Amino acid sequence: MSGRDLLIAGARVLTFGPEPRDLDSADILIEEGRITRIERGIEAPPGTPRLDAAGHLAIPGLINAHFHSPGNLQKGALPGYPLEVFMLREVPPLASAVPQGRLAYARTMIGAMEMLKTGVTSVMDDAFHVPAATVEGIDAIAQAYADIGMRARIAIDQPNIAEYDKHPYLKDMLPPAIVAEMDAAPRQSDGELLELYAHLIERWDGAGQGRIGAALSCSAIQRVTPSYLQALAELSQKRDLPFNIHILETRTQAAFGEAVLGRSLVKEAKARGVLTPRTVVVHAIWVDDDDIAILSDAGVTVAHNPVCNLRLGSGVAPFRAWREAGIDVCLGTDEAIADDSVNLWGAMKMAGLIHTLADADWSRWPSAQEILGVMYEGGARALGAVGGIGWLSPGARGDVALIDLDTEAFTPLNDVQRQLVFGETGSSVRHVVVDGAIVVRDGRLTRIDEKAMRAEVRALAAAASADSAAAEAAAMRLEPHYAEMVRRAFVRPNRMRRRLDP
Ligand SMILES: [Zn+2]
Known part of the structure; x- marks a missing residue:
């Protein structure tokens, strides 16, 4: 035996x-x-x-196809914020202290415990590292999934350009002193990050008798150097690895495409050659008909995170339009800081309900069968495990x-x-x-x-509370500028209707 x-x-x-x-x-x-x-x-x-x-x-076993374990300790921590203001707390751009490995291990564990006990057996963990990815942090995350007995694909979600360049308008709005601070904040080179990927793949891809696997992530194309994006695309092809890319989650990101690139971020992603059947496009809310056709032609899987999308006021994704275009869709909780639980059942229920608002014709509302099918088939596809998981x-x-x-x-x-x-x-x-x-x-x-693990998580979170207070103070300093940026994006005309704003 x-x-x-x-x-x-x-x-x-x-x-x-x-x-x-x-x-x-x-x-x-x-x-x-x-x-x-x-x-x-x-x-x-x-x-x-x-x-x-x-x-x-x-x-x-259920498949949570989009998740970030590093948010696990911040469930219930934040009031309502739009993504760009929220990210000041989620991934503080001026943070400098690297968390120790045990914190990353326990933090991963508390989310894995919640998933496994609610029947989620597979996860795509698009794990970010603040301020810098380390071998210790990567190993801690993978070890937690290996120890608890879960199936996980783990990516390194690490932006590597200056913070002000990730957003529209921001650089011109920031005081020079903050621009200088952002310039001085730690950033990892393409080479450093690719070395960490080499470690992740070498040490963990196929570990735990095949339960643990590597995946790739650029976070979003506007958050990394073009050369790093290219290198990840090549690595995805060479190693046949899923490639996670957040695209058009918010109206501010739609404004980034128009104001900075002169085209949508989906068109930009296509032009950069990063949309393939291995690509998991996360969110895709502010996509128009052209974008949807591009995503369909490329054969990507779209990760739908309806609870997170409402928690951050991002909008309602065009679920029926995706599906009618033949796009494969998977479901995710996104992260505990933007859901406050790691409960895929909540995401399924929300996916089953929210799209009734988009269509008076109730024959086009998602059925329970459709939601379960999306979660299982799309999830298996996103994790590169069609035929292996998502069915008995x-x-x-x-x-x-x-x-x-x-x-x-x-x-x-x-x-x-x-x-x-x-x-x-x-x-x-x-x-x-x-x-x-x-x-x-x-x-x-x-x-x-x-019980011991929950006690340890409480103790580690309490010990890190001074860091959290410092991060909040830094966020408060930056917030007025980010709030102004989001307001500017919102007054910019946009034909797409993804929210109920009058
Ligand atoms: Zn995400």
Whole structure:
């Protein structure tokens, strides 16, 4: 026995995938981490561990396709801000102290705990590092996912140009003293960052028996040097790695395209050759019909984060227009500082609800099946794992969430998929299996001492509170200029309707 063999016995099984099946009662046999059979009355090889799942629903482990673990400690920390003002607290541009590895480890862990206990078995962690990425920080993040037993793709989301050049209007509005401070803030060279990627790939891609993988990120094309963007695009092609790029999340970014580049950021991304089927375009809210056609032609996957988009007032994404253009869509929570939880069920429910506002024709509203399909199929695609995750089928990884049907959310049981999307919060998830290993049993994590970890997170967060206070003071100093920039972007005419402003 490898520790990755398991018989899940007697569950109702929703398989999802290209030929979805709903089986009243079936067994799932997992051998060496992969599903080998799904049928009634399986005689497992002697010694195979057995998980009695009568009264439970087995579904594929959920996939959180867009997430930033470094925001995990700031849940509930901020009032409502638009993205550009929010980022002064999320990624303080003048910060100088590099956090120690244990903080990064515990910080990653608290988000992974919440995901795993609510049935999320796979995540794309687009991890940023303030002020600078380090081997220690990267290793701490990857080690946390390896230890807890989750499946994760990890990127290094590290801008490397001067802060004032990432935004429209800002440089001309800032006092010279602040421009000088921004010039002096730490910035990593293309070479340094590519060396860190070499480490990430060498040390972690394929680690944890294949559960841990590398991904790439430029954060956004307007936040990095053109040469670094190019190098990442080449690396993505050479190593066949997903490439995360935030594009047109806000109206201020739309203004950046028009005022600075003379074309939309999607057109700019196309011209720079970074839109491919490996690209995960994050947000894509302020995209027009031309942009949508470009994204569709390029075969990218768009990561939709509806809770984050509302938390930051970014707007409502053109979900139906994306889908009608044939774009693959995946779902994410984005980060705990812009959602206040790491709960993909909330993102699914929001995705199922918010797009009713865009269309009076209710036949075009997202159905529960569509939302689940997007989350599983789009998520598998975003993580470069089509066929491996997001469905239950022989050959797929043994990643299974077992949901207790004897709970209020499923009583009475009218329509299981609708109740999953609109009624469940993650609280009915009882057992979670990743690669054939039980990582949550009876609602408890099996590989870590969760009580001790929560205590450690509290202690580390308290110890870092002086840094947080200093970061807030720095943010307050910059905020009036950023607020003015956002106001300027908002008064600039824009034909797209992504908010309810009169
Ligand atoms: Zn993001």
